[in-house]
Amino acid sequence: MRIAVLTGAGISAESGIRTFRATDGLWEEHRIEDVATPEGFLRDPGLVHRFYNMRRADAARAQPNAAHRALAELARHHQVTLITQNVDDLHERGGSPEVVHMHGSLLGALCAGCGHRWPASLVMRAADPCPACGRPQTRPDIVWFGEIPYHMERIWEAVERAQVFAAIGTSGQVYPAAGLAQHARRAGAETIELNLAASAVAGDFARRQTGPATRVVPEWVA
Numbered sequence: 696m697r698i699a700v701l702t703g704a705g706i707s708a709e710s711g712i713r714t715f716r717a718t719d720g721l722w723e724e725h726r727i728e729d730v731a732t733p734e735g736f737l738r739d740p741g742l743v744h745r746f747y748n749m750r751r752a753d754a755a756r757a758q759p760n761a762a763h764r765a766l767a768e769l770a771r772h773h774q775v776t777l778i779t780q781n782v783d784d785l786h787e788r789g790g791s792p793e794v795v796h797m798h799g800s801l802l803g804a805l806c807a808g809c810g811h812r813w814p815a816s817l818v819m820r821a822a823d824p825c826p827a828c829g830r831p832q833t834r835p836d837i838v839w840f841g842e843i844p845y846h847m848e849r850i851w852e853a854v855e856r857a858q859v860f861a862a863i864g865t866s867g868q869v870y871p872a873a874g875l876a877q878h879a880r881r882a883g884a885e886t887i888e889l890n891l892a893a894s895a896v897a898g899d900f901a902r903r904q905t906g907p908a909t910r911v912v913p914e915w916v917a
C-alpha cells in the first residue's frame with residue numbers, strides 16, 4: 696500500500712516537546728514575526744538563535760514515543776512517505792527509515808550568505824563562521840514564514856500517488872502543509888485525521904480517530 700503521512704507538533708507533545716498553539720505553546724512567549732521569519736533574524740539574530748538553541752536542547756532531552764515507533768513499524772510493511780512539519784529528530788530516533796522535513800531541522804546549520812549547509816552544533820551563534828565562505832551569517836536550517844518549504848515537488852508527487860493519506864497531530868493552520876489533505880482526497884486517496892481534536896481542515900478528511908497520538912497511532916497502524 697502507498698501511504699503518505701503528514702505529522703505536526705501533536706505527535707511530539709507526549710515526548711515533552713511543546714506544540715505551537717496550545718495555551719503554553721511556543722508562540723505564547725514569542726511573536727512568530729520575531730523568531731520564525733527572515734525579517735526577525737535580520738532584526739535580532741541573537742534572539743532567534745536563543746529560541747532555536749532552547750528548542751534544540753529540548754529536542755535532545757526528549758525521547759520518541761509509541762506514535763513515532765508505530766510509524767516506523769508501518770514503514771516495514773508498506774510504502775510510506777513520512778512528511779513532517781516538525782524540526783525535531785524524534786521520527787528518525789523512533790526508527791523511521793526516511794523522513795521528509797518540509798520545514799527543516801534543528802540538526803542543520805545554513806549560511807545565509809552562500810547557502811552552504813552543515814551539521815548544527817548544540818549551541819549556534821550568528822557569528823559562527825561558515826565552513827565554506829567564512830562569513831558569520833549562520834542561521835538554523837529551518838523554513839520560516841514567507842519562505843518556500845523544502846522538498847515540495849517530492850511531497851506533491853507522494854500525496855498524488857498515495858492510496859491512503861493520514862494527518863497526525865497537526866492543527867491545519869499553516870500552508871502549504873494544511874492543503875495536502877484536500878490534494879490527496881482529490882487524487883482519490885482514503886483520508887484520515889488522527890488528533891486530540893478536529894483540526895482547521897477536518898472537513899477534508901473522510902475519517903477521524905480522536906485521542907492522544909500514543910494511543911490512536913498504534914491502533915491505526917495495527
Ligand SMILES: CC(C)NC(=O)[C@H](Cc1c[nH]c2ccccc12)NC(=O)[C@H](CCCC/N=C(/NCCC(=O)O)S[C@H]1O[C@H](COP(=O)(O)OP(=O)(O)OC[C@H]2O[C@@H](n3cnc4c(N)ncnc43)[C@H](O)[C@@H]2O)[C@@H](O)[C@H]1O)NC(=O)OCc1ccccc1
Binds near residue numbers: 702
Ligand atoms: C499562519 C499561517 C496562516 N501562515 C501561513 O500558512 C504562511 C503564509 C501562507 C502561505 N499560504 C497561505 C494560504 C493561506 C494563508 C496563509 C498562507 N505559510 C508560509 O509562510 C509557508 C511556510 C510555513 C512554514 C513556517 N515554519 C514553521 N515551522 C518551522 C519553524 C519552527 O518550527 O520554529 S510552521 C510551524 O507551525 C506549524 C504548527 O502547526 P502544528 O505542527 O500543527 O502545531 P500546532 O501547535 O498548531 O497544533 C498542534 C496540533 O496537535 C494536536 N495535539 C496536541 N497534542 C496532541 C497529542 N498528544 N496527540 C494528538 N494530537 C495532539 C492539537 O489538537 C493540534 O491540532 C507547523 O507547520 C510548524 O512547522 N511558506 C509559504 O507559503 O511559501 C510560499 C510558497 C508555498 C508553496 C509553494 C510555493 C511558495
